[in-house]
Amino acid sequence: MTVLTIARSTFREAVRDRVLYSPAVFAVLMTGAAVLVGQVSIGIERLVVINLGLAATTFFGVIVAILVGIGLVAKEIQKRTLYTVLSRPVARWQFVAGKFVGLAGTLAINGGLMGLGLLAALRYVSPGFSGADVWVLVAVYFILLQLLMVCALALLFSTFSSPLLAGVFSFALFVLGNFAGELREAAQGGVGWTHHLAVGAAYLMPNFSAFSVAAGVAHGESIASLLIWHNSIYAVTYTGLVLCAAILAFEWRELQ
Amino acid sequence: MPIIEILGLEKTYTTGLFRRQRKHALHAFSLEVYAGEVFGFLGPNGAGKSTTIKLLMGLAFPSSGSARILGMRIGDPQVRSQLGFLPEQPYFYDHLTARELLEYYAQLSGMEAKGRARRICEVLQRVGLDGAAETALRKFSKGMLQRVGLAQAILHNPRVLFLDEPMSGLDPLGRREIRLLIEELKAEGKTVFFSTHILADAEALCDRVAVLHAGRLRGVGAVCDLIGDAGRVELVWRGRNLVAMRPLLQETHISGELVRGVVLQAAQEQALEILRCASVPLVSLTPVRTSLEEYYLRQTKLEAQPQEVRA
Numbered sequence: 001m002t003v004l005t006i007a008r009s010t011f012r013e014a015v016r017d018r019v020l021y022s023p024a025v026f027a028v029l030m031t032g033a034a035v036l037v038g039q040v041s042i043g044i045e046r047l048v049v050i051n052l053g054l055a056a057t058t059f060f061g062v063i064v065a066i067l068v069g070i071g072l073v074a075k076e077i078q079k080r081t082l083y084t085v086l087s088r089p090v091a092r093w094q095f096v097a098g099k100f101v102g103l104a105g106t107l108a109i110n111g112g113l114m115g116l117g118l119l120a121a122l123r124y125v126s127p128g129f130s131g132a133d134v135w136v137l138v139a140v141y142f143i144l145l146q147l148l149m150v151c152a153l154a155l156l157f158s159t160f161s162s163p164l165l166a167g168v169f170s171f172a173l174f175v176l177g178n179f180a181g182e183l184r185e186a187a188q189g190g191v192g193w194t195h196h197l198a199v200g201a202a203y204l205m206p207n208f209s210a211f212s213v214a215a216g217v218a219h220g221e222s223i224a225s226l227l228i229w230h231n232s233i234y235a236v237t238y239t240g241l242v243l244c245a246a247i248l249a250f251e252w253r254e255l256q
Numbered sequence: 257m258p259i260i261e262i263l264g265l266e267k268t269y270t271t272g273l274f275r276r277q278r279k280h281a282l283h284a285f286s287l288e289v290y291a292g293e294v295f296g297f298l299g300p301n302g303a304g305k306s307t308t309i310k311l312l313m314g315l316a317f318p319s320s321g322s323a324r325i326l327g328m329r330i331g332d333p334q335v336r337s338q339l340g341f342l343p344e345q346p347y348f349y350d351h352l353t354a355r356e357l358l359e360y361y362a363q364l365s366g367m368e369a370k371g372r373a374r375r376i377c378e379v380l381q382r383v384g385l386d387g388a389a390e391t392a393l394r395k396f397s398k399g400m401l402q403r404v405g406l407a408q409a410i411l412h413n414p415r416v417l418f419l420d421e422p423m424s425g426l427d428p429l430g431r432r433e434i435r436l437l438i439e440e441l442k443a444e445g446k447t448v449f450f451s452t453h454i455l456a457d458a459e460a461l462c463d464r465v466a467v468l469h470a471g472r473l474r475g476v477g478a479v480c481d482l483i484g485d486a487g488r489v490e491l492v493w494r495g496r497n498l499v500a501m502r503p504l505l506q507e508t509h510i511s512g513e514l515v516r517g518v519v520l521q522a523a524q525e526q527a528l529e530i531l532r533c534a535s536v537p538l539v540s541l542t543p544v545r546t547s548l549e550e551y552y553l554r555q556t557k558l559e560a561q562p563q564e565v566r567a
Binding site: 002006009012013016017079080083085086088089090091256 | 269310313314315316317333334336337339341343345346347348349351352360361363364365366405408412418
């Protein structure tokens, strides 16, 4: 109950901070792009709109996840709004979990609206529903899973560092995570303890490269159901572990 | 049984790049606060008052020692439902209205949905904010935020209240209203532990006070004991300043036709005799009592820095 109360409050704060304006910006961008692409490209309108749409969904989503995510705890500490919450019968883990659930809900609505915007733009350039649209929706789902992981990372960093540093760390991990495949391959090259260290570090990075399906989807390729299951389980497990680390870090945090 | 029991509570911070420098925010001290008391925690800025309150609220962790509130260890969620807390210079979610904020805190405090709205109206009225219930907190003045802070502290009808500088940022009228509110809370049987450096408030409100300076507890006691007999009396008479009186007077002040003189208690009879012989009408004779400010200054040895004291 306490977790849901905090989650609702977090969601309301995000809405009143106009976080959900980003889908509106996205809608304008996609409408403009669809009209423009329809006029300048022949035969590849669909490919361009899907690529642009998925890239914009990822960009806006990550910005929102990091900006709001770092504010979840760090700003509450900085502004001391946390004092009157934690002086009530609220456990620290409930606070962290509530904040995460609230932001995850915000991101889900945000991402969902952007996904609908993308579908609307696709309808404009290629009228009629296509079976390949399902894979576009799966790609949006993958983006949402990535946003959950980014949000959990931002939350973890915000429990022990300033909002600025938490933002930098989160964005750096998002970028590195997109090269996780390469990092894992490179880590295999080491010998002895450096090998174990490199492999360990590479596997600690979130593996966002496994979620990059935009190019295939734009060309109408399907997504294997095994990959959908694998990515879903990986994202939930990774997010859960990062949240546990955030809760542990916050349990030890002194509020000065 | 004490309501608040502090046993050797100590707080040390490590500072510096490698966390090797230790800074004592609070030296080990013990203290007891009893049911129904208004307890003043006095000290200059940086004395450790807020640190103590944060330790008691479970927001920071003691380096050593322990504390119990209502017989339960600090940090126990069960005890926190019985506590009200107003932080120093409170800041709240400014996207919410006063009513929404109190609704949020009411839910977190585990108050039942039935009667919640009525209770929120009651406390808003009690702190004089019933007219601003639907106003977003970002539009509130500092004094109004302090009032919202008090409203959230008393919302769930707690048995013990911790108020960190409750009069801070308030105008004289606002301070008076908060003083009245604290008196009402005492009349309701609440225990109020409040920190302040405004000595007039402490003297007017507190049953007992503790003086903290540089992280050390310098003294604890009932206000009436601390501001005891100073061994001097004040005489006020009508007429002129008498030459024979001058050797006895420690202080003199002439205002119109009234002369106010302070003499040692031992010289009281001699002074009265001089007035009788000169047929000067005596207006009043009052024992001089040590003020809380004098006691505070003695404990904190701040005579050289009077700007720290706002009595």
